[in-house]
Amino acid sequence: MSALLACDWPGNIRQLVNALMFAEATCDGGEITANDLPEECVPDRMPPLENDLAASDSESTPLLNALHANHWNISEVARQFGVSRPTVYRWMGQQGITLPRFLSRGDASGR
Structure with a gap:
């Protein structure tokens, strides 16, 4: 709630409704958190820089490591x-990075 109240909402009620619809679509479970809101609604939450997620000379990245x-x-x-x-x-x-084929078909068994 504090994240919603802290936002300036320059788009007024339409932007608020869109943000809540986005959050509802991306939330896990029945509770919407600040992490579910669009990035522009929570200015204090900065995603890691793209350079932080990219590998220097190897194929392994922090993002790929986290996914594995x-x-x-x-x-x-x-x-x-x-x-x-x-x-x-x-x-x-x-x-x-793409989802492995066994996950993209909805079959998590890996067969």
């Missing part, structure tokens, strides 16, 4: 970095 460590659980990775799930998906796209 959390068994490709996007929600868990988002919580770890303190960002929303769409942000994690955006970072994945920027780095060319």
Whole structure:
């Protein structure tokens, strides 16, 4: 609630409604947290810099490591970095990381 009250809402009620719809779509469970709000609504929460997530000379990145460590659980990775799930998906796209085939079909068994 404090994150919502702290926002200036230059778009007035439409921006608030859109932010809440976004948060509802990205939240895990029945409770919306500040991490579920769009990034522009929570200026204090800064995502890690893209350079922090990119590897220097190896194929392994902090983002990829987090995805592997959390068994490709996007929600868990988002919580770890303190960002929303769409942000994690955006970072994945920027780095060319795709979900393994067994996860993208909804079959988590790996077969």
